[in-house]
Amino acid sequence: MSAQEENQQLLHLVFGGELEDISNVRFKDLKDLDVVGIYPNYAEAHAAWKAKAQSTVDNAMMRYFIVHMHRLLDPGTETK
Template sequence: MEKTETRQNLYLVMGGRVSDPRSITFQDPESIHVAGVFDDYDNAENAWRANAQRTVDDAEMKYVIVHLHKLLDPAA
C-alpha cells in the first residue's frame, strides 16, 4: 500500500514601504519585514492584520500574505 503525502499549505506574511500604495513594488526589498511563515491561513491573516493595523497611519507601508505552497508546487 502506497502512502499518500498530504499537501502542506504555507503562508508568508511580509511587508514594507512601497513606492505606490496601489502597488506591491517595495522601495527597498532588502528591508522587508518578515512577520513569519504559517501553516494555516487564519494564523497568517491574524499576523497580517496585526501588522497592517500597527502601520495603518502610514499609507506607504503595506503587508501582504504570500501563498508559498502555490509557488513551491504551481501545478497543484
C-alpha cells in the same frame, strides 16, 4: 476539517514594507522588508497579516501581503 486537510502543510508567507507609491507594488527599499513569518495555514497567516497591517495603519505607504507558498512549491495542488 478532514484528517487529510489537517495533515497538509499549506505554507503562507507574510511580509511587507514601505511602497514607493500607493499605485504600484514596488518597495522603497528592499533591505527594509519586514518578513513577519511563515505560517502553516491561511487562518494563522491572516491573523499575523491583520496585526501587522493594523499596527502600521498610520503609514499609508506600508503594505503587508500574504504569499501562498504552497501554490509556488506545488502548483498542481488543489485547496479549498
